[in-house]
Each structure stands twice: as structure tokens, then as C-alpha cells.
Amino acid sequence: MRTLVFGGSFDPPHAGHAALLAAAARALDPDSIVIVPAWRNPLKRRAPAGPADRLAMAKAGLLDALPPRWRARAWIHTAELSSGRPIYTVDTLARLSADAPKAELHFVVGHDAAAEFGRWKDPRRLRRLARWWTARRPGAGGRIPSFFSMLRSPMPAASSSEIRARLAVGDDVSDCLPAAVRRHIERRGLYGLGRLRTLRGLLGARRxxxxxxxxxxxxxxARRWGLDEDQALSAGILHDCGRSVPATRMGRCARARKLKLSRREQTARLAPLLLHAYLSEDVCRRRFGVSDPAVLSAVRKHTLGDSRMSRLDRLLYVADSCSLDRSYPEASKLRALAFADLDQAYEACLANKLRGCLKDGSWIHPLSLSAWNSLRE
Ligand SMILES: [Fe+2]
Ligand SMILES: [Fe+2]
Known part of the structure; x- marks a missing residue:
């Protein structure tokens, strides 16, 4: 008896997963197919969608998408999802093997997971418990260990992290997500879609x-510099969420919310628009339920800077200064610099902003000056 086991976070399951599963089923002609959504990949800090949503999406996008011949032999193994903690694949495979000692286990994983196999728990035992299968994904990096059998079917270039990044900014994903999964994501507002809807209601079209x-x-x-992409996307999409308050009311609003900012009253009088980053941080907490200190810090510091700037703080400062919609002459050079040297780009963006203030003869907030001086000290 041959059992095909398909494990992954499926966060969300996409066209690449469906193609991989179908290719493995064709190659192996298994007696049963077990789809195992992980509660959370033990190598990752979090799973962006909750267990119930990922179960529903695995059913819609993988199980129900199988041709009837395979669908009749397939089921979803929910023990990992319902455990409430990360479970190692070696333990799941040992359990499947104990439940059906005569079954020959074949485990199929996506390209990225295969390339990380050396970091999995107990790789030797894993190799004893099952035979391993994967397929190359166009554009994916990382070396796949030689004991993996390769499925030759062509795979779509989709990856879950790229799809999440596209969903988080409202870009089209119809080319790489099964329609049923897309509907579930839209209905539940997952991967930032709900946040986008709220934001669209708050801000004008241009903002x-x-x-x-x-x-x-x-x-x-974030991908270029190995920072957390979900944090960068959250900070990026929400950084101006406090801009819905008119500049004339920002001072009053900052006072009412008791926002902690040095020279708050002076700022309210001389350059009230500068308060919007602190108002945005406040709206992030209250309206969007953001509690991640790294995201809140980047939002708070994206306009004035600070003498202490984390990598994410700098990244957002740069992204806001030279995003594709910025039309000043140096913007495209700064964007290129950001991919070559993020710290240099941050310094150049800060210098640019200070030069602009000097040129206009406008007041410079002490935080921006201390941000600049901290780079010289
Ligand atoms: Fe801003
Ligand atoms: Fe902005």
C-alpha cells in the first residue's frame, strides 16, 4: 500500500501546491493521499492565517481541487492543525507509520521546504520513514538535497510569501490562487485584505x-535585506493611516490622544503635519489592533526619524521617501541605492529631507536633527 503525504503551511494554498500534489499523484498512483497542514512551520515565527482558515483553504484549494479519481482516496490530517503548537514532521510521519505499518510513505513538499531540509528535526529518521519528492519552482533558490526524487511536471512560479505580499497591497492574485481559495480570503479579509478595506475608507484615493x-x-x-516581510508590509501599508485628520486639527488631536512626542506643542504650532506619524501610530493601535512594537516604531519614526533607528525603521523611512509614486528627480536613484546599501540610502533620504527644509526655510524638528547627528557620532 502506497501513501502520498503532502505537508506544508498552505498559507495560503496556491496553484503551485495544487500542481505539485497532482504531479505527485500521477507519478505515484497512491492508494491514499494525506494532506497535512502544519499548525505552524517550526522554522517560522508565525503563521499569518489561523488554523481554521488554513483548514478551510486546504480543503477548498487542495482536497476539492483533486480530480475525482484522487479525491476519493484523499483526506486532510488535522492533528497538527488542532494541536495548537508546532509539530515536527518526523513526529507526524512516525505516527502515520505506526497507524499503518505496511504503508509505504511518500512525502511531497514544495521547493523552498525541500531546500531547507537540513534544518528540519531529525533528517536521518525522516529519510528512513519516507521517500521524498519535490519539483523545481521557476525562480526559486536553494539547493535541493540529492536524495529527493524530482517530479518533472512544469510548476507555476507561485510562492505563498509572494502571494501574501501581493494580497497585502491589494494586487491581483487571480493567476496563482484557486478561485475557491480567493473567495475564502476575500470573505474573511485575510492577509491584510480587511485592513486594506478599512484603510481605503479612511484615506483619500491619492494617499x-x-x-x-x-x-x-x-x-x-525586506526580502532583499532579510527582514520580516510581513512586518515591512504592515508598516508600509499603515504608515500614513493617521493622515485622514486634517492638518489644522492634528495638534488638537495629538493633545487629546496625549501623544508622547518631544516639542509636541511647538510642532503643532510650527509644522502640524509632522504630527501625522505619531497619529498614525495611535490609529494603528486603536483602529487596526497593531501591537507589534517593531511595526509601531517604524510607523512612528517614518517622518521625523530618530537618533535610534532599527533596520525596519530605516527601511520604512527609505520606502516612504522614494516609493514609485515619488516624482522628484533623485527618487529613482535613491530606490536603486536602497537595494545596494540600505544604510546609505537612509542617510541620503534624511539628508534630502533636511536640505528641503533648509531650502524652504522651514522649521526642523529636533528629532530629525538628532537623527542626522547620530549618523555623524
Ligand atoms: Fe507620512
Ligand atoms: Fe507616506
């Missing part, structure tokens, strides 16, 4: 488009 541009660039920069 909303600007936020999408900033988030796109922030996501790409």
Missing part, C-alpha cells in the same frame, strides 16, 4: 495609492 506603493517597496526591500 491610499501612496500607501500601497510604500508597502510594495517596503516588502521588496
Amino acid at each position: 491610499y495609492e501612496h500607501s500601497r506603493h510604500v508597502a510594495r517597496l517596503a516588502g521588496r526591500l
Whole structure:
């Protein structure tokens, strides 16, 4: 008896997963197919969608998408999802093997997971428990261990993280998500869709488009520099969410909300628009339920800067300064610099902003000056 086991986070399941499962089923002609959505990949910090949503999407996008011949032999193994904690694949496979000692287990995983196999728990035992299958995904990096059998079917270039990044900024994903999965995501507002709807209601069209541009660039920069892409996307899309308050009311609003900002009253009098980053942080907490200190810090510091700037703070500062919708002459050079050297790009963006203030003869907030001085010290 041959059992095909398909494991993954499926966050969300996409056309690549469906193609991989179908290719493995064709190659192996298994007696049963077990789809195992992980509660959370033990190598990752979090799963963006909750267990109930991922179960529903795995059913809609993988199980129900199988041709009837395979569908009749397939089921979803929910033990990992319902455990409430990360479970190692080696433990799931050991359990499947104990439940059906005569079954020959074949485990299929996507390209990225296969390339990370060396980091999985107990790789030797894993190799004893099952035979391993994967397929190359166009554009994916990483070396796949030689003991993996390769499925030769052509695979779509989709990856879950890229799809999440596209969903987070409201870009089209119809080419890589099964329609049933797309409907579920839309209905439940997953992967930032609900947040986008709220934001669209808060901001004018231009500011909303600007936020999408900033988030796109922030996501790409996070991938380039190995920062958390979901944090960069959240900070990028929400960084101006407090801009819905008119500049004339920002001072009053900052006072009413008791926002902590040095020289708050002076700022309210001389340059009230500068308060919007602190108002945005406040709206992030209250309206969007953001509690991640890294995201809140990046939003708070995206306009004035600060003497202490984390990598994410700098990344958002740069993404906001030179997103694709910025039309000043140096913007495209700064964007290119951001992919070559993020720190240099941050310094150049800060210098640019300070030069602009000097040129206009406008007041410079002490935080921006201390941000600049901290780079010289
Ligand atoms: Fe802003
Ligand atoms: Fe902005």
C-alpha cells in the first residue's frame, strides 16, 4: 500500500501546491493521499492565517481541487492543525507509520521546504520513514538535497510569501490562487485584505495609492535585506493611516490622544503635519489592533526619524521617501541605492529631507536633527 503525504503551511494554498500534489499523484498512483497542514512551520515565527482558515483553504484549494479519481482516496490530517503548537514532521510521519505499518510513505513538499531540509528535526529518521519528492519552482533558490526524487511536471512560479505580499497591497492574485481559495480570503479579509478595506475608507484615493506603493517597496526591500516581510508590509501599508485628520486639527488631536512626542506643542504650532506619524501610530493601535512594537516604531519614526533607528525603521523611512509614486528627480536613484546599501540610502533620504527644509526655510524638528547627528557620532 502506497501513501502520498503532502505537508506544508498552505498559507495560503496556491496553484503551485495544487500542481505539485497532482504531479505527485500521477507519478505515484497512491492508494491514499494525506494532506497535512502544519499548525505552524517550526522554522517560522508565525503563521499569518489561523488554523481554521488554513483548514478551510486546504480543503477548498487542495482536497476539492483533486480530480475525482484522487479525491476519493484523499483526506486532510488535522492533528497538527488542532494541536495548537508546532509539530515536527518526523513526529507526524512516525505516527502515520505506526497507524499503518505496511504503508509505504511518500512525502511531497514544495521547493523552498525541500531546500531547507537540513534544518528540519531529525533528517536521518525522516529519510528512513519516507521517500521524498519535490519539483523545481521557476525562480526559486536553494539547493535541493540529492536524495529527493524530482517530479518533472512544469510548476507555476507561485510562492505563498509572494502571494501574501501581493494580497497585502491589494494586487491581483487571480493567476496563482484557486478561485475557491480567493473567495475564502476575500470573505474573511485575510492577509491584510480587511485592513486594506478599512484603510481605503479612511484615506483619500491619492494617499491610499501612496500607501500601497510604500508597502510594495517596503516588502521588496525586506526580502532583499532579510527582514520580516510581513512586518515591512504592515508598516508600509499603515504608515500614513493617521493622515485622514486634517492638518489644522492634528495638534488638537495629538493633545487629546496625549501623544508622547518631544516639542509636541511647538510642532503643532510650527509644522502640524509632522504630527501625522505619531497619529498614525495611535490609529494603528486603536483602529487596526497593531501591537507589534517593531511595526509601531517604524510607523512612528517614518517622518521625523530618530537618533535610534532599527533596520525596519530605516527601511520604512527609505520606502516612504522614494516609493514609485515619488516624482522628484533623485527618487529613482535613491530606490536603486536602497537595494545596494540600505544604510546609505537612509542617510541620503534624511539628508534630502533636511536640505528641503533648509531650502524652504522651514522649521526642523529636533528629532530629525538628532537623527542626522547620530549618523555623524
Ligand atoms: Fe507620512
Ligand atoms: Fe507616506
